[in-house]
Amino acid sequence: MEATFVSSFSPPKRLDSPAYWFVFQGWKMLVLPQENERLVQVPLVKSLDEVGITAVLRQQYHGYFESDSGQQTHCFSAEIDEDVALPEGGEAEGLRGLFPRLESQLFAVAGRSVQIMDWDRTHQYCARCGDPVQLQVGEPAKKCLSCGQTHYPRLSPAVIVAISRDGEQGREILLARNKRFPPGWYSVLAGFVEPGESLEQCVAREVFEEVGVREDILRYYSSKPWQFPHSLKIGFTADYVGGEFVLQEAEIDEAHWFRPDALPKIPPRISIARQLIDAFVAENRAEAAGDGS
Numbered sequence: 001m002e003a004t005f006v007s008s009f010s011p012p013k014r015l016d017s018p019a020y021w022f023v024f025q026g027w028k029m030l031v032l033p034q035e036n037e038r039l040v041q042v043p044l045v046k047s048l049d050e051v052g053i054t055a056v057l058r059q060q061y062h063g064y065f066e067s068d069s070g071q072q073t074h075c076f077s078a079e080i081d082e083d084v085a086l087p088e089g090g091e092a093e094g095l096r097g098l099f100p101r102l103e104s105q106l107f108a109v110a111g112r113s114v115q116i117m118d119w120d121r122t123h124q125y126c127a128r129c130g131d132p133v134q135l136q137v138g139e140p141a142k143k144c145l146s147c148g149q150t151h152y153p154r155l156s157p158a159v160i161v162a163i164s165r166d167g168e169q170g171r172e173i174l175l176a177r178n179k180r181f182p183p184g185w186y187s188v189l190a191g192f193v194e195p196g197e198s199l200e201q202c203v204a205r206e207v208f209e210e211v212g213v214r215e216d217i218l219r220y221y222s223s224k225p226w227q228f229p230h231s232l233k234i235g236f237t238a239d240y241v242g243g244e245f246v247l248q249e250a251e252i253d254e255a256h257w258f259r260p261d262a263l264p265k266i267p268p269r270i271s272i273a274r275q276l277i278d279a280f281v282a283e284n285r286a287e288a289a290g291d292g293s
Helices: 104-122 199-211 272-291
Strands: 004-007 019-025 028-033 058-066 072-079 091-093 131-136 143-146 155-168 170-178 189-192 214-226 233-240 252-258
Touching: 004 104, 004 143, 019 104, 028 104, 058 104, 058 189, 072 104, 072 170, 104 214, 131 189, 155 272, 170 272, 189 199, 199 233, 199 252, 233 272, 252 272
Parallel strands: 019 072, 155 233
Antiparallel strands: 004 058, 019 028, 028 091, 058 072, 131 143, 155 170, 155 189, 170 252, 214 233
16 A cells, blocks of 8 residues: 555545445454455445444544545444454454554554544543543544543553673573463563653663663664554663563563574564564674674
C-alpha cells in the first residue's frame, strides 16, 4: 500500500466509496483471504452488509488513507457479538498472529482500532459520578452527561532497555527469562512507569529490581505503541556499570549475558524488544567485520 494515513475522529457525512472495516469479536479481528494464501486482507466495503454483517455492538471512525493522487479511503472499526457468523472464508484472529500476514500500514491502524474499541467497551460510565458517558465527535473522548467530566483513552507508558557490556569474547547483551514467557524465551528488561517517575528513573529502578545490576549512559532508541492492550513502549540502550545478578523471584527465572552469535530464543519481530536485540546484533557484527578488515 502506497498511501499516507491521516488520523481523524470526525467521520465523513456520507460514504461514497469502499472503506476499510476493522471488525472485532472480542480481541480477535475479522480478516478475509487473499490469492496469496499466506496473506489476509481487511474488508474493503461501503457497508458491512456486503460481507453479511447486519448488526454491530459499537463502531468508531479513525481517519483515512490518502494516496498521492488525493484519493481517500476511510477507516472504521466495529465490534460484533461473539456468536455472529463470519463471512464465508473469513477468520477471526488476534493481532499477534496477524502481524506477518497483514500489510504493515493496515496492521498499524488495526492496533489503533483495537485500543479505541476496548476503551469504548470498558468505559461506558463516568468514573467520577457513575452516570453514562457519551462518545464525542472530533476527538477520542467521552463526556459525562451529568457532571460534564471528559474521559480519554487510557495509555500506559513502559520502558524497555537493552543493556550491553564488554565481555571476555566481545560485546554481550543482558537477556532475562520472565516467568510468563514461553519455554526457552529470553528478552530485554521492561517495566511500567510509576506516578511521579521519569523514564530514566524507571529504567534504573526496573533494572535493579529485576536483576540487581546498574546501568548508565542511557540512550533513546525508539518508541512503539503496544496494543496488548494499551501501552506505549519507550526503548533505550544502556551500558552495564556494575553489580551481580540478584533476580526478582516473583518475575524472573533466569538472566544471562549473551554474545550476538549465541542468542537464545527471542521475541518475534513485531516487538520493540526484538528490534533492540536485532540492533545490538547488527551493530556488533558490523564492528567485528570492521576489526577484521
